[in-house]
Amino acid sequence: MAVITVNDTLSADRALRLIDRGSTLVWDGDFQNAKQLLAALGRRLPAADAGSFHVRRRRQARRAQVLNSLLIATHDHTIHLRRAPDVRQACLEAYGPPDGERLVPLRELLGVIGAHQLRIEGVQVPALGARIHPHYGVFAPTRSEYVDLVGDRPLPRPAVAFDIGTGTGVLAAVLARRGVPKVVATDNSVQAVECARDNLRRLGLQGRVQVVETDLFPPGRADLVVCNPPWIPARPITLLDHAVYDEDGRMLRGFLGQVHDHLNPGGEVWLVLSDLAEHLGLRSRAELLDGFRSAGLRVTGRADAVPRHRRARDNEVTSLWQLCPSGGSPFVEGA
Ligand SMILES: C[S@@+](CC[C@H](N)C(=O)[O-])C[C@H]1O[C@@H](n2cnc3c(N)ncnc32)[C@H](O)[C@@H]1O
Structure with a gap:
């Protein structure tokens, strides 16, 4: 499996082709642009909320496999990318004490941030x-x-x-x-x-x-x-x-x-x-x-x-x- 460093110049179509060939993408650009790429990838996949149970499950699994292939590097729960949010507390709550380098699927990281908000608000x-x-x-x-x-x-x-x-x-x-x-x-x-x-x-x-x-x-x-x-x-x-x-x-x-x-x-x-x-x-x-x-x-x-x-x-x-x-x-x- 190839691990490729990618940035803001990558189009969603090309990203999808790379992932479908078995590559994992590590983002090295603007954090907000990574979120946009993730959303664009999502739009290229069949929605998982329609069809029979088994069709939806297959689509969920495909979405998870593709969308979890875009990774963000964190160091001690800090993201060193342009326009990245402070995720230290959110990561502490999800993963425990800082432990150096970690590659996290962006999709999971967004879930960690959302969970932190829900935990605060209740x-x-x-x-x-x-x-x-x-x-x-x-x-x-x-x-x-x-x-x-x-x-x-x-x-x-x-x-x-x-x-x-x-x-x-x-x-x-x-x-x-x-x-x-x-x-x-x-x-x-x-x-x-x-x-x-x-x-x-x-x-x-x-x-x-x-x-x-x-x-x-x-x-x-x-x-x-x-x-x-x-x-x-x-x-x-x-x-x-x-x-x-x-x-x-x-x-x-x-x-x-x-x-x-x-x-x-x-x-x-x-x-x-x-x-x-x-x-x-x-x-x-x-x-x-x-x-x-x-x-x-x-x-x-x-x-x-x-x-x-x-x-x-x-x-x-x-x-x-x-x-x-x-x-x-x-x-x-x-x-
Ligand atoms: C649907 S959630 C319900 C949580 C909570 N009781 C509520 O009503 O909001 C099911 C819970 O069962 C727990 N669970 C699953 N398998 C279990 C097991 N073998 N022993 C104890 N808990 C289990 C899960 O971790 C989860 O928290």
Whole structure:
């Protein structure tokens, strides 16, 4: 693979030809012109938001391969190019302490800058009446309808609740704010664990919510187990995809397979899941219900919400499935 140093004289057509021949381009010109070249390359590729799921995925992969081939050199998180922004704080948050030379795809760098802005501004979460500050690479609760499902559902009186796959910690915070005395939140992503701890500290809930880095469950049992797993059973492509794509439905299967062993008698499960996978033909409703049955769980209630975000499918529905062990009786609903 050839690594070629390029500058403002390079046209987008030529850049695309070089990339298609297997070259990686290291930019040595004006930073703002590099952004324009990236945008021009993007316009030359088929859009990834139309067509069947598999067509869109193929296009996303092609876009990622081409657009990630334009690199920017950073030295200790500083870009030494004309009209380059100061990215030191943004890179510190995404990559950790400065570590000398680094070649970063410009597309990724723009994502790092955007994530830094979002972390500063935060996302207003109506169910909390507060802002949540997502870190780089952590799923942001910009789709507030699923948080409302957890905020509005009549709450049993759990002494202990688990939030499995906590991300920014938003659902754990909602449970704590609703009066659950002890919440244990888990995630297998280091970034998510740090982010959740940060948000819970900002909200003054660090005494009520413990955040644990682990695969799925913490030790012990809970009266209420909440989980909003990645909802598309397909292979992740980018870092952020890991919060949305669940290859072979691994997390959902692992969750359903083990949750029974982490429930106290009379305990219940709140599983938040979009039906997008059903619309895409990746999982049928019958398979989902079968998964519940095989896990020894029965459905005791369901609340639906229609996603309001702009990329939602017209007929997509996000549901909170209320489940309890097939043999057990559900909580008496409280306040
Ligand atoms: C759709 S996001 C939900 C985040 C958060 N609960 C929310 O509702 O905004 C799914 C989360 O599950 C986490 N996750 C994926 N696989 C996991 C596993 N095996 N164990 C723990 N967490 C996992 C991801 O890192 C991600 O933070």
